[in-house]
Amino acid sequence: MSDASKDLTPPHGGTLKELLVDSDRAAALREEARDLPSWDLTERQVCDIELLLNGGFSPLDGFLREADYNAVCADMRLADGTLWPIPINLDVTEEFAGSLKAGARIALRHPEGMVLAIMTVEDSYRPDVRKQAEQVYGAADEAHPEVFRLFHQTNPVYLGGPLEGIELPPHHTFKHLRHTPRELREWFAKMGWNNVVAFQTRNPMHRAHVELAKRASQKGEANLLIHPVVGMTKPGDVDYFVRVRCYQEVVKHFPEQTTQLSLLPLAMRMGGPREAVWHAIIRKNHGCTRFIVGRDHAGPGKNSAGEDFYGPYDAQELVRKYQDELGIVMQPFEEMVYVEDMAQYVPRSEVPEDARVLNISGTELRRRLKEGLELPDWFSYPEVITKLRQAFPPKRQQGFTVFFTGLSGSGKSTIANVVMAKLMEHGTRPVTMLDGDLVRKHLSSELGFSKEHREINIRRIGFVASEITKNGGVAICAPIAPYRATRREVREMVSQGGGFIEVYVATPLEVCEERDRKGLYAKARAGQIKQFTGIDDPYEEPENAEVVVDTSRYSADELAQQVILHLEKQGYIDLD
Known part of the structure; x- marks a missing residue:
């Protein structure tokens, strides 16, 4: 095992592979980095390296080598057979890759200048991004935001190899809501939370989300972790500063002793079913025992033909297929809608015949915000609407x-x-x-x-x-x-x-x-x-x-x- 990784088995989540070294080794690496080739990490790479270093991407020990990359794209597994659905790559320019020799060590720098990790380059390879798009996202269709990124914003060479982590990326906002996998596991253990269900979101939470999360917690007899993504999401989404202010208001509508809010610095790929499996692995690494998978989980919307990229419950089916191997229980939920006659939210399949159903999609929400249109009381809480209105003036x-x-x-x-x-x-x-x-x-x-x-x-x-x-x-x-x-x-x-x-x-x-x-x-x-x-x-x-x-x-x-x-x-x- 590399000196850079520590395999831990806390009470929650199984083995956790952290890549941060101890203080003495970190000091030596900082000194070494002065003479190493240096790569300035992109926004996406900063998100990825944080979850690599803190164990959120366990069992990965660095950016994928070519054999692992090919296996993940084709079969959702690393080369050794371990389940892993999304390729995690360090893409660099041809000029930078061409300056490196086999086995070179490189310093990976945060945009603010500090070295976050030293990487030993074991592989340098040119990916077939069209094939990657087809295998991982189901189509080489640029209407998919990740496919567009692959084709137009990705550097042409991937580097693979293990990391020795020096420090995590700095965060200057909402520090009290940021927790590493280890910190959440230890907090769950301290509180006696042996059964924790995670709720994933990249949008502001409204009444339907609250009802869904509460039902999931009650059904699983579990405590609730509200775990929104605050790294990179779909272009056009509400920015995370606004969303976190909304989450802080929404969490007041949950039982205080059974609910925790924590922020996840993940760069989403909007990969639908594969992404749902990925999210389940990440939440298991954070100490959760259950994971909510809803309708069209991590779906990117419509393709170039105007059809949904993925079926509404494809993600649930794929997570269910691998549930035993994942080691985390999936809690499937269908779309929650507001039934006017009942004055409450219910799963769509439980809507009485001829009942009037009211619903506002994420797309419609963003339209109403930008147009300055009304957001009805049944849809959200007044304090949440106030926060959104501050961010979206007329x-x-x-x-x-x-x-x-x-x-x-x-x-x-x-x-x-x-x-x-x-x-x-x-x-x-x-x-x-x-x-x-x-x-x-x-x-x-x-x-x-x-x-x-x-x-x-x-x-x-x-x-x-x-x-x-x-x-x-x-x-x-x-x-x-x-x-x-x-x-x-x-x-x-x-x-x-x-x-x-x-x-x-x-x-x-x-x-x-x-x-x-x-x-x-x-x-x-x-x-x-x-x-x-x-x-x-x-x-x-x-x-x-x-x-x-x-x-x-x-x-x-x-x-x-x-x-x-x-x-x-x-x-x-x-x-x-």
Whole structure:
């Protein structure tokens, strides 16, 4: 066994493999790290390494080697046959991987700079991410957020090998609600909680969730651990700061002596059935004896054909299949709905015939919050609604981004400047213009015009726009932004903090060439400029733009007015 791991068998959860070393070894590793190649961990990798180091991912001793990765993808097992459904990988750039020799040791750094662990690199391999998507998530469909991440945000090389943990990632928020697996096990033992049921959530809890969790606790004669994910969830979810404030209010509606709230720093994969098995393993490692699996557990929503990725109870079936091997009891629950005539929540299968059922989905909740619509008393608690309203003010008070995209010469900047002038005249929010040429001059002057550099430039624009938006301002962006995937990343970034309105300036190519004041199209046609959008590099037209305009048919003033009217219709501005 590696010196970095300690196998413990506390009263709850079976063997726990922790990868944190003792203080003397940690001091030696910090000294060693000064001379080692260093990798700066991504947000997802920080979440993964925390649960590797604290034992939440027991029995893993580090990031997956190639044999383990292949076995997990194909059969939900490590190479030695141990059940494990989700690949845990350290993805790095080709340049970094190419600088390493077999058996190299590398320092893994937190974004704040401290070294969290030393990894011995036993494997370096290039994954087939399409095959991974099909095997793990059921389809290579980019409507699945994890598949999209695999295809567009994952580095091309995976490193595998054991970890020696120096320290856990720092947390500066809600410290009193954060517990390692060991801490929860010891607390359960101290309190005499020999039977604990875990409730998983990535959304705010409302009355239906409370009723479901209470019933699960009563049915299993178990104490209740409310264990929400506060690492990474589905893009567009309510951020964890807001959710935790809601959980703190909701927990007051549970019996104090039989309920515990603890936060889980997990990066979800939205993997449906496989993820449910993974969640069960993680909760067992935290000392739980039971785990609630509800309807469409960890489901990502609709696929590209408009159908659910997974069946509503597929997750329950898969967990039930492996329940004995998992060593944790599954408590299946179906969807809870509010029956108006009975004035209470009941499982959908128990709804009386012809009874009027009321229900608000997570998607509908987010829509109502963003639109400022009513949330009825039967759905949630007043104090929870108050917390949500504080985070989701009416649209006329929210920040937003207007993101123009189109070919060079399409008229994006001209329309954008008119829209900016009209919004500044309106005067309700500060307005910032992020024009493609200006951003390149001030933020991206070192970048060229390769596909990689153009994507970096657009992400920078998106990041700045997201900061402006979440702080209540208006960002007007006018880059070419030719690639759908990058525009989607920007939309997801911005939408976390406010509104996002994509405006496709669909001026035909021939019109753009006629307006070619800088002679760029002519140079591209002559081969003097390579990878020029619309000539020898594609422009991927938006499929779901909120507004589509064409400057070959209308003036910039007329088209800017279309954008302004759309903003008014959506409630972001009030022209009266």
